[in-house]
Amino acid sequence: MSWLLASAIVLPLASGVVGLSLRPRRAVQQCVSLLAAIGHLGIAIALLVKVWREGILVAQVGEWPAPFGITLVADHLSSAMVLITAVLGMATIVYALCDIDENALVKDFHPPLQALIGAVCGAFLTGDIFNLYVWYEVMLIASLALLISGGRKAQLDGAVRYAALSLVATTMLLSGIGLLYGMTGTLNMADLHLRVQQVENQGLLSVVAILFVFAFGIKAAVFPLFFWLPASYHTPKVAVSAIFAGLLTKVGVYSMIRVFTLIFTHDVGYTHGILLWTAGLTMVTGVLGAASHNELRRILSFHIISQIGYMVLGLALFTPLALVGAVFYILHHIIVKANLFFVAGATERLSGSSDLKTLGGVYREQPLLAALFFVPAFSLAGFPPLSGFWAKLLVIKASLASQQYWIAAVALGVGLLTLYSMTKIWVNGFWKARPASAEEPPPLTRPNRLLLLSPIICLAAITLAIGLWPGPLYDLAERAGHELMDPSKYVEAVLGPSQTASIDAGTGVAK
C-alpha cells in the first residue's frame, strides 16, 4: 500500500498549493489547512497501526526498484515521528486560528506551515540519503518563510543567522553524501548499510561520519553549534516558534539516529564516543544558558538544547536500552516542548508580558493556565509520574548499565538545574504578585480563549497519559529501538530477501 506512505508527504504539500492559490482569502485558507491537518492525522494513525501490525512498510516511488529509485520506508520510529508531527501540526493550526490571524501583518502562514509539515514527514519517511538532503532544503525554505513573516527587525536578524548556519549545515551534508556516494556508489540507505562494510578505507569513512555529525549537529543544535537557536526561536509568532521548537531540531536528531545506526557503525568507539562528549556538553551548556535568562521563550529555547543532549546521549551509548530511551525521549519531548511554547504564548497574550521581571499573578488570575503550565514544565524537569520522568529514567538507566557513570551524573545534575529553571518561571511568573507597573492586556473573547487553550489542554493530556500509562509508548519505543539496533529487517524490507543474502555472502568473502 504505497499510497499511505506517499500521501503522508503529498497531502500537506497539496494543501499548501491550494492555500496559496486561494490567497488572500484567509478564512478559506484556514479551513483548507484545518481539513488537511485532520486528514494528515488520519493517515498518520493508519500508517502507525499498519506498521505495528505488519512490520516495516516500503514503497518504491515511480516503480523504480531499490537501490536505484527513491524508496520510502516506514519503520516504527519513522511512523511514530510522522504521527507526532501530525498531532503537532494540528495543535499549531488550531492555536494559530486565534493567535496569528488577528494580526494583519502576518500573511501567508498556512501554506508554508503545510509545506514544512510535508517536508518534515518526507525527511522521516525517505530511505534515500540524497532525498533526505532535498527535504532538508524544502524545510529550510518553508521555515525561513515562516520566520520572517511579520517582518520585524529582530525576526530578520534571527532569520539571517538561522539561514547562514543552515546553509553551512546543508553544504556539509551534501559534501558528506557526495563522498559517501563516491566510496560506495549508492544513495539508498539500506544499500549503504551493506556497502560501507566493504569499503577498504575505513579511516575516510570516519571522516565522512564526522561531516554528518556536524551537519546534523547544526540542525539539532548540539554543543558547540547551537547559537543560532536562541537567537532566532523567540522572535517569530508563538505558533511558529512552537512548531519549530517541537519539530525542527528533532529532525536533526532523528537523522543522526538513522545514520549512526544504519550506516556509520564501523567504528562505534570513535564516532559514538564523540557523540557522547557532545551530548554531555550540550546538556550542561543548554541548562546553564537557560538559568541566565529572564524571558520565557528564551529560557525555553535554551532548554531545547539541553534536552537534545539527552537524546544524543541515548544514541551515543548505542545499546538497545539506550536507543529505546532516545526514542521515548524524542516522542515525549516534542509534545512537551511545543506545549511549553504554547503556554508561554498564551501567558503573554493573557497577562501581557513574557518577561519574568514584569510578569506576575498568573496563578491568581488564570489558575487553569497555571495548571496547564505545571504539567509540561515539570515533565520537562523529569518529575514523577510525568512523561519526562520515564524518559530520563530510561536514558540514565542505560548509561549506568554501560558503566558510563560520569554521564549519568551529568544527566541527573542537569535534571536538577532544569527543575530550578522551571521553578524560577513558576515563582516569578505565576506565584508572585503582579508588579504595579504592569498593564492589563485586552481581554479575549470566550471562543478565542477556548481556541487558544484547547491545543494546550490536549497536549497536556497526552503528557499526563504517557506519564500515567507509559506502557504503550514504551512498547513502541522498544520495538523502534530494537529495529534500530538490528538493521537487517530494514535492509531486507527495502532490498528484498534475495539481494540481502547475495550481498551478505559477498561481504563474508571480503572479510
Place this chain on the structure above:
Amino acid sequence: MNTLILRETTRVLFTLILVFSVATLLRGHDAPGGGFVGGLIASTAFSLYIFVADPKDVRRLVRADPLKTAAAGLALAILSGLIGPILGGRPFLSGEWVEIGAVELGTPLLFDFGVYLVVVGAVLTFALEIKEPGAAPAADSEE
C-alpha cells in the same frame, strides 16, 4: 546598476537565456538538465530584467502572480505523480507515456515542467520583494 551597457546586453540576452532554459528543460529527460536547472536559468533572465527595468514593468511582462505560478507548478508536479496511480493503479510518480508520431510524451516531462514553474515563481517572488520594499503589503491590502 542601470547602465547603458547592461540595458542593451540584457535586451539580447533575455530572449537567449529563456530559449536556453527551455532547451535545458527538454533535454533533461535523458541528459543532464531538467526542470530545476532550467528554472534557475530562466530566473537569471528575469533577474537581469529586474536589474534594468522597473519592477512594475517586470510584473506586467510576467502577467501571472509569481507566487501563484509557483503554486501552479507544484500542483502540476503533484498531479503528474497522480496520473500513474489513477490510470493504472501503479505507485505514486510512476511514468505514463503517450506516443505522438516519433515523440514520446510522458508524465516525467510534466513533473519537470512543474518544477520549472516552482523555481521561476519562487525566485521571482523573492527578487521582486527585494526590489520593491514596502510595496508588497500595500498591494495586498488593495486585494
